[in-house]
Amino acid sequence: MIAPDKFKGSLTADEACRAIREGLSLIDLPMHVMAIPLADGGEGTSEVLTSISEGSRIQVKVMDPLFREIESEYGITQDRKTAFIEMAKASGLQLL
Numbered sequence: 001m002i003a004p005d006k007f008k009g010s011l012t013a014d015e016a017c018r019a020i021r022e023g024l025s026l027i028d029l030p031m032h033v034m035a036i037p038l039a040d041g042g043e044g045t046s047e048v049l050t051s052i053s054e055g056s057r058i059q060v061k062v063m064d065p066l067f068r069e070i071e072s073e074y075g076i077t078q079d080r081k082t083a084f085i086e087m088a089k090a091s092g093l094q095l096l
Contacts, residue, residue: 002035006044013037013048043092046084050075053082062090070095 002024004016011019017035024033037052039045050057055077062072075084088094 002033003038005038005040008043013039013044014051043086043088046073046075046086046089049084050077053077055084064095065091066096 002017002020004013004020006013007016014037017037021033021035024031037048039048047057049055053075055075057073057075059071059073061069064070070090072089074086074089076082
């Protein structure tokens with residue numbers, strides 16, 4: 001079981017899963033590998049939830065903490081019944 005969170009500043013949780021799976025494939029041992037990206041509820045959570053629900057990302061314009069218009073996004077499940085909104089994308093410290 002591969003279940004990493006993101007490696008902030010270098011890899012998303014999905015990218016970490018792929019890299020670990022690729023590394024394990026170099027080992028000549030029979031194994032069944034399952035990869036599930038995780039998130040701790042903070043930055044990257046909507047991306048992980050959107051991915052595992054086979055959803056899509058919707059681009060939107062929002063106002064940042066200083067009321068500047070910026071591009072952001074939210075995730076929505078494949079059945080379009082649940083949206084994943086990550087406030088840090090619109091109001092996080094990285095925008096100041």
